Amino acid sequence: MKVGVVVFPGSNCDRDMYHVLTDVFHLDTEYFWHEKGLPKNIDAVVLPGGFSYGDRLRAGVIAAHSPIIKDVRKMAEKGIPILGVCNGFQILVESGLLPGVLLKNESLNFMCEWTNLIVENNKTPFTNQFKLHEKIPIPIANGEGRYYVDDDTMKKLKKNNQIVFRYSKIVNGSANRIAGVCNEDGNVVGMMPHPERAVESDINPVDNKPSSKIFESLIKKIGVEN
Amino acid sequence: MATFNVHVTIENKPGISDPEGDTILNDLVLKGTHKTVSKIKTAKMLKFTIKEKDKKTAQSKIQEICDDLRIYNPMVSKVTVDVFEN
Numbered sequence: 574m575k576v577g578v579v580v581f582p583g584s585n586c587d588r589d590m591y592h593v594l595t596d597v598f599h600l601d602t603e604y605f606w607h608e609k610g611l612p613k614n615i616d617a618v619v620l621p622g623g624f625s626y627g628d629r630l631r632a633g634v635i636a637a638h639s640p641i642i643k644d645v646r647k648m649a650e651k652g653i654p655i656l657g658v659c660n661g662f663q664i665l666v667e668s669g670l671l672p673g674v675l676l677k678n679e680s681l682n683f684m685c686e687w688t689n690l691i692v693e694n695n696k697t698p699f700t701n702q703f704k705l706h707e708k709i710p711i712p713i714a715n716g717e718g719r720y721y722v723d724d725d726t727m728k729k730l731k732k733n734n735q736i737v738f739r740y741s742k743i744v745n746g747s748a749n750r751i752a753g754v755c756n757e758d759g760n761v762v763g764m765m766p767h768p769e770r771a772v773e774s775d776i777n778p779v780d781n782k783p784s785s786k787i788f789e790s791l792i793k794k795i796g797v798e799n
Numbered sequence: 800m801a802t803f804n805v806h807v808t809i810e811n812k813p814g815i816s817d818p819e820g821d822t823i824l825n826d827l828v829l830k831g832t833h834k835t836v837s838k839i840k841t842a843k844m845l846k847f848t849i850k851e852k853d854k855k856t857a858q859s860k861i862q863e864i865c866d867d868l869r870i871y872n873p874m875v876s877k878v879t880v881d882v883f884e885n
Binding site for chain 1: 815816818819822868869870872874875
């Protein structure tokens with residue numbers, strides 16, 4: 574069982590993610606440079622946070638054209654769990670693997686603070702260990718995190734249960750306080766907050782247990798004993 | 800083949816909030832003496848230089864690039880392509 578962490582030029586949460594996957598959850602993890610392909614024996618893929626291509630043009634849009642995205646797309650179609658965090662979420666929406674778009678925060682500020690998420694869908698590979706509406710204390714760190722979809726897409730998201738996380742209060746102007754969504758099949762999940770910064774008690778001042786369930790859900794899904 | 804300068808303006812579609820434009824209007828322009836201004840919209844402009852056989856081809860080629868490579872996000876943005884002879 575192997576998890577791939579995709580590295581783009583400008584990724585800066587790739588090592589944090591790798592550390593958490595290997596040292597905290599003992600998963601066999603490997604980095605994959607964005608210009609290369611993904612091997613077929615990958616069981617899950619994570620697109621980490623950062624500033625791919627310096628957010629030039631629009632956060633995530635240039636990385637969405639990276640060669641590795643073809644393989645990520647194939648794996649998404651096969652039902653393999655894929656998680657995009659922050660810039661990884663932006664890349665997933667810009668590549669069309671997830672619906673919507675992430676706009677500049679309403680305040681126009683880069684926001685770096687602790688917030689609370691509410692789990693709205695506990696059926697995905699990254700949320701199956703949560704109770705519905707469970708609260709997760711977790712940090713955000715982004716400038717372009719305001720989720721937006723048009724009215725028709727919002728109706729589809731609600732109908733298909735694609736809203737995975739909401740902020741417990743208004744944070745950045747996101748439509749319906751959305752912090753994370755999934756594709757129609759539920760195997761591709763994107764979220765703006767950073768679970769990899771919240772699963773260790775040393776760096777989580779509130780409670781590191783809820784965010785740990787994101788990774789425990791993946792372990793449950795891909796069948797690796799912790 | 801001729802060289803054309805092409806200005807691609809990317810701006811929010813109507814109805815998509817533009818907090819930067821609103822801030823420039825409300826906290827800068829309207830706080831001065833320029834009370835006749837009613838709206839400011841921010842936009843991003845990309846200036847392309849392209850060699851094509853004519854102006855029309857330059858226009859359609861740049862539009863194709865904008866659409867294919869998602870130079871703008873069609874859910875929230877629109878582009879205007881203006882071609883100028885060099």
